[in-house]
Amino acid sequence: MKIYYHDNDDSADKQLPHETPEEVSAAELQALGVLAFHFDDVASVDALARERHYVSRDEVNISPEAFARGGADAAAYAAKLDTFYAEHLHEDEEIRYIVDGAGYFDVRDRTQARWIRARLERGDLLILPAGIYHRFTLTTDNYVKAMRLFKEEPKWVAYNRPEADANAYRREYLSEIEA
Ligand code: KMT
Numbered sequence: 675m676k677i678y679y680h681d682n683d684d685s686a687d688k689q690l691p692h693e694t695p696e697e698v699s700a701a702e703l704q705a706l707g708v709l710a711f712h713f714d715d716v717a718s719v720d721a722l723a724r725e726r727h728y729v730s731r732d733e734v735n736i737s738p739e740a741f742a743r744g745g746a747d748a749a750a751y752a753a754k755l756d757t758f759y760a761e762h763l764h765e766d767e768e769i770r771y772i773v774d775g776a777g778y779f780d781v782r783d784r785t786q787a788r789w790i791r792a793r794l795e796r797g798d799l800l801i802l803p804a805g806i807y808h809r810f811t812l813t814t815d816n817y818v819k820a821m822r823l824f825k826e827e828p829k830w831v832a833y834n835r836p837e838a839d840a841n842a843y844r845r846e847y848l849s850e851i852e853a
């Protein structure tokens with residue numbers, strides 16, 4: 675997994691790397707409550723899921739071809755990517771495991787003004803804490819197969835910024851990273 679500051683250039687295609695030389699360590703991510711892992715086997719993902727009380731999962735296949743197979747058109751694919759890229763938070767942890775392909779997860783840094791980008795490839799797993807602002811997109815290869823893991827009561831509604839600024843989970847998250 676490669677982690678770096680995003681160049682903040684919103685005029686260029688979101689699926690480009692937007693890479694800067696400013697790399698971010700796993701420890702810096704951890705200070706934001708974000709945990710990064712690499713598991714080559716699903717048994718390790720299973721163990722982590724048990725440890726953190728996850729009980730269900732699904733697998734999404736995101737690519738223009740998969741959308742076409744499902745009867746959706748290119749506009750629907752583009753709209754889906756736009757939804758993933760809208761800055762949002764959830765009221766529960768988000769665990770994503772890349773089964774195949776690649777994708778970018780962007781999370782806000784401490785200042786909440788800059789984005790940190792993590793490039794995830796096959797075997798990479800990311801845990802985002804409840805309340806963190808983030809967004810997701812694909813690389814220009816336009817293909818990812820990802821496992822999404824859920825706790826018993828999935829709370830995977832997305833709350834967009836800035837409406838979510840007053841959200842209780844958002845406030846709790848901020849107090850935790852400032853502690
Ligand atoms: C999210 O919350 O933005 C996602 O789950 C992205 C799609 S899963 C790789």
Ligand code: NI
Pocket residue numbers: 762763764768808832
């Ligand atoms: Ni999300």
